[in-house]
Amino acid sequence: MTVVEPRPVVHRPGRLGRFATAAGRAAAIGLPTAGVALGVAHVVAAALGRPQTAPVLAVGSTVIDATPRPLKDFAIREFGTHDKVVLLSGVYLLLVLFAVGLGAVAGRRRAVGYAGLAVFVGIGVVAVVTRPASTGIDALPTLVGGVVAAVALIVQLRFSQTTTAADAARPRLLNRRQFLVTTGAAAAVAASAGAGGVALGRTNTPGSRSRAAVRLPAPADPAPALPAGVLTTMPGGSAFVTANRDFYRVDTALTVPQIDANAWRLTVHGAVDRPATFTFDDLLRRPMRERDITLNCVSNEVGGPYVGTARWLGVPLAPLLREAGMRAGADQLVSRSTDGMTIGTPLDAVLDGRDAMLVVGMNGEPLPLEHGFPVRLLVPGLYGYVGACKWLTDLEVTTFDAFDAYWVRRGWAARAPVKTASRIDTPRPLTTIAPGQVRIAGVAWAQRRGISAVDVSVDNGQWQPAQLADGPSPDTWRQWVLRWDATPGLHTIRVRATDGRGDTQPEARAGTFPDGATGWHTISVTVSG
Numbered sequence: 016m017t018v019v020e021p022r023p024v025v026h027r028p029g030r031l032g033r034f035a036t037a038a039g040r041a042a043a044i045g046l047p048t049a050g051v052a053l054g055v056a057h058v059v060a061a062a063l064g065r066p067q068t069a070p071v072l073a074v075g076s077t078v079i080d081a082t083p084r085p086l087k088d089f090a091i092r093e094f095g096t097h098d099k100v101v102l103l104s105g106v107y108l109l110l111v112l113f114a115v116g117l118g119a120v121a122g123r124r125r126a127v128g129y130a131g132l133a134v135f136v137g138i139g140v141v142a143v144v145t146r147p148a149s150t151g152i153d154a155l156p157t158l159v160g161g162v163v164a165a166v167a168l169i170v171q172l173r174f175s176q177t178t179t180a181a182d183a184a185r186p187r188l189l190n191r192r193q194f195l196v197t198t199g200a201a202a203a204v205a206a207s208a209g210a211g212g213v214a215l216g217r218t219n220t221p222g223s224r225s226r227a228a229v230r231l232p233a234p235a236d237p238a239p240a241l242p243a244g245v246l247t248t249m250p251g252g253s254a255f256v257t258a259n260r261d262f263y264r265v266d267t268a269l270t271v272p273q274i275d276a277n278a279w280r281l282t283v284h285g286a287v288d289r290p291a292t293f294t295f296d297d298l299l300r301r302p303m304r305e306r307d308i309t310l311n312c313v314s315n316e317v318g319g320p321y322v323g324t325a326r327w328l329g330v331p332l333a334p335l336l337r338e339a340g341m342r343a344g345a346d347q348l349v350s351r352s353t354d355g356m357t358i359g360t361p362l363d364a365v366l367d368g369r370d371a372m373l374v375v376g377m378n379g380e381p382l383p384l385e386h387g388f389p390v391r392l393l394v395p396g397l398y399g400y401v402g403a404c405k406w407l408t409d410l411e412v413t414t415f416d417a418f419d420a421y422w423v424r425r426g427w428a429a430r431a432p433v434k435t436a437s438r439i440d441t442p443r444p445l446t447t448i449a450p451g452q453v454r455i456a457g458v459a460w461a462q463r464r465g466i467s468a469v470d471v472s473v474d475n476g477q478w479q480p481a482q483l484a485d486g487p488s489p490d491t492w493r494q495w496v497l498r499w500d501a502t503p504g505l506h507t508i509r510v511r512a513t514d515g516r517g518d519t520q521p522e523a524r525a526g527t528f529p530d531g532a533t534g535w536h537t538i539s540v541t542v543s544g
């Protein structure tokens with residue numbers, strides 16, 4: 016007689032259900048493991064005072080440098096100052112996919128899982144140590160994160176599988192609970208370490224501590240008093256001076272470089288007879304100049320936000336270069352920063368008498384970290400990418416033939432004086448406003464040449480001269496206002512400026528690449544009936 020063994024009744028989930036269970040389990044193993052690696056690395060990096068050595072940031076920075084120019088251009092255009100958030104989100108998304116994949120293979124073949132983790136850590140280490148200005152020790156946070164993550168993975172795998180007879184005999188529930196507990200613990204470690212790292216990285220940084228200790232000297236050559244007509248505030252529009260916290264920020268740095276002003280050095284070298292090195296105190300002992308200057312980015316679209324005016328305090332650059340003794344034939348000044356940026360400035364622009372400065376102060380404070388602490392270059396009349404190197408450490412006198420700077424290598428113009436531009440700040444585009452007397456107002460700039468007129472046209476009608484507020488020099492923007500009797504309906508408003516030489520902004524639209532946008536800022540508004 017044959018005994019037919021009764022088969023246990025099991026509920027087999029459908030295909031979709033099986034996939035979901037497998038994916039969930041893979042995620043439950045992989046995500047906390049990756050999270051532990053990154054969170055622990057982040058907190059160690061922050062505790063060591065080198066937050067930029069957190070592997071996610073190092074990978075992100077590597078991605079930025081490797082991004083082809085059109086894509087980077089697109090990112091800045093589409094996401095503006097959020098481009099870094101978008102990029103980091105992309106890096107995190109790839110990480111999640113990798114981590115889930117790791118969880119999936121680790122659940123089946125542990126050895127492959129550990130190998131996957133090693134690859135994961137390896138990518139981080141390579142990214143960290145190949146960053147400019149990195150040292151071997153910078154691999155430490157990533158390695159510590161990797162080791163702790165490996166332990167987390169071992170523990171999790173132990174509880175995620177029933178491998179021994181004894182395990183199998185145990186009630187499934189316990190096993191599952193243990194699995195959830197270990198996974199939850201790993202996730203908690205990851206989250207708290209990550210949060211701790213971010214918080215530490217914000218406050219306990221060498222840069223912010225050093226900046227707090229800086230005392231700026233009074234300028235020997237103070238900024239001229241602002242003319243009475245300057246509008247210190249402007250309802251709905253741009254105040255003459257842009258507050259530091261509102262000043263636009265454009266750079267390739269994922270974490271703000273942390274520089275101790277006491278350890279900082281500026282080297283002046285290249286085609287000079289007397290190369291020299293300056294400490295921060297050396298600079299502060301020189302006579303200081305203070306000026307109001309408008310700075311803007313070549314990536315600013317017509318009507319865009321990447322422009323601001325600040326009161327800068329700094330050391331005049333031309334005398335310092337003359338002391339070094341520039342050799343004949345040199346035509347380019349290359350600035351280098353601690354984070355590996357290179358910026359090429361025409362030497363004649365630095366030497367022609369304009370207020371080219373090594374800037375240490377912005378609106379009465381030491382330079383904010385985001386704007387280049389402790390020292391940045393500023394050359395009025397040039398877009399930032401050819402004249403405003405932040406976190407400056409090195410000045411090389413050379414030629415345009417001999418060296419292409421960072422953005423020039425990516426196709427942007429080597430010489431880029433700012434183009435005349437004007438912007439309508441109020442009314443806001445695509446808003447609905449009440450009929451009657453309306454102030455149309457904004458700013459216009461053409462550093463070095465100055466602004467001589469701003470005209471506004473409503474509904475393609477006659478150009479009407481706007482009222483121009485005063486400005487202290489041709490290197491700052493000018494505010495403008497025009498009163499308009501708004502009638503119900505949809506209206507378009509456009510603006511154009513004329514510079515100090517009498518040249519009016521061309522109507523033809525050009526994109527920002529390769530040397531700055533052109534065209535008239537045009538908006539439409541609805542006036543309610």
Ligand SMILES: Nc1nc2c(c(=O)[nH]1)N[C@H]1C(S)=C(S)[C@@H](COP(=O)(O)O)O[C@H]1N2
Nearest residue numbers: 263264265266267312352356399400403405
């Ligand atoms: N080290 C460094 N300096 C830099 C940049 C950068 O990416 N790295 N960006 C430049 C660009 S493109 C501009 S427009 C200005 C912006 O200065 P801000 O961020 O202080 O407004 O800085 C310039 N200096």
Ligand SMILES: [Mo]
Nearest residue numbers: 312313399400
């Ligand atoms: Mo820029």
